[in-house]
Amino acid sequence: MSDAFPANLAFACSQFASIAQVCRRIGINRQQFNKYLAAQVRPSQHNMRRICDFFGVTESEILLEERRFRELLAVRSAPETQRGAPLYAPAIERLSRASGSLDRYCGYYYRYFFAFSYPGMITRSIGRLTRVGDQYLWKNVERHASMSHGASDVTKYEGMAFLLGDRLTIVEYESLLAGSITQMILYPSYHTGIDYLTGLQTGGPMKRGRKPAASRVMLEYLGQRVDLSRAIRRCGMFSQEAVGPRVTALIRNDMAADAWVFEVDQL
Template sequence: MHKGFPANLRRLVHHYPSTSRAAEALGINRQQLNKYLSGLSMPSLATLRNIAAHFDLEPDDLLLPADRFAARWRPPMRIEGLPPRMRQAVAALLENMAQTRSTLSRFCGCYHVCIPLRTNPDRIGRAYTVISQEGDLTLVKTIMFATSRGELPGSRQPIKIDGIAQWLGERIYITDTQNVGQPNARLQSIALYPPALPSMPFLTGLLMTTNNARTRPIYSSPIVFKRLAGKKPKKADIEACGVFYRDDPRLDPAMIALLDGGSSSL
């Protein structure tokens, strides 16, 4: 009944550096895993569920005919041609993203993001961020408007920033870049705490950013993400971004309070 299972499992295990590494990641004895791979043995239902969950699959997916399974499962990304040490580092990041994909999926959605402006602490910048997943990758796209007082968000071209998220140590880490290779290039790192209660809409943390320009040194700032209703971007939410004074009624007082509370404990 389950003749497709060994081939499907071999396809999954093939993306680990070795059978030993796969067995360790799956929490299975290596000798037992080899029996599954060769078709000499079938896992218990509990083990089958654990294997499926590890790869973000359903148990029935593992029992599909090999051709149907190949169409169902998307293998993790690989980066070829790197030096061995760099390849190991990138592989470890990709593997972590694959293993924590289901955890990060809880945070997929649309957000308003607020941060104090370093050049003017009386003002708050509000951006729009979408967290989504493609395969094993958790992607972060941010749109922001560098508006001045009295300007509407649409009066300037939006700044678009792409990043990637990792789940490590009960925190979300986001790394994004902007204008790489240009004089105004920027690299940002964000560490976020998930909410204490699932019903809370806020992610709080710390942003650290650096610029190519020598006049703009590395600095850090508290940052707050507020989850918005719905799973698809809304034009009104994007247009609500820009630069505001702290006492502007359009800003959420709860976000301002969280910003003023700081994130030094990170």
């Protein structure tokens, strides 16, 4: 065991609020951990791997000469005080301050778009926009029959919404695996009541080779309160005939022959 290990371990721990916190998060007994710091005991191979994984280093790196290890850790990590507030937090706060009010848009919606992975089929999912403090949060649930076992597969998305430049922007991510991000840009409603919000969405579907794609999208406002169980049962994958000509016309991904970019006109 390198003589630098106890010092490097102590320095890595100094990036956190306390050694007790480090022990809890790694899952190693505090008394045992103190013996590592005092160079009284060598960590087992299993515990060494847990320690290295927690600090984001390899075993060879945590055994480096002290100066080199400190330089390496300074590049890879930030102090605990900074970890408490992610580096992107100021950007979200600034966008939230710049955003107009979305209070009138809060409530439940059906979301319609041509499915990225099933040509010609239309997805109807249910979403909800809510206000929490000064921010607007978005949740969306997709439900469709599994091709493998016949039961319903459910995919959940979470994100944030902003009113910027007179357009609603919703950024969401798939919340189970966090493997994809979708963005919607929608026209606002200029009527007293809200019926349909139309716009574009982009994403990289899990199927179909994860090719980046864009499509028209429409949100149908359902109100502040709905029978959620019934609304979810009505979600799924549908033919154009089942959805009807009105919805199909609003989300059809036609593009003019002389167009160079994919655009959506306001209703």
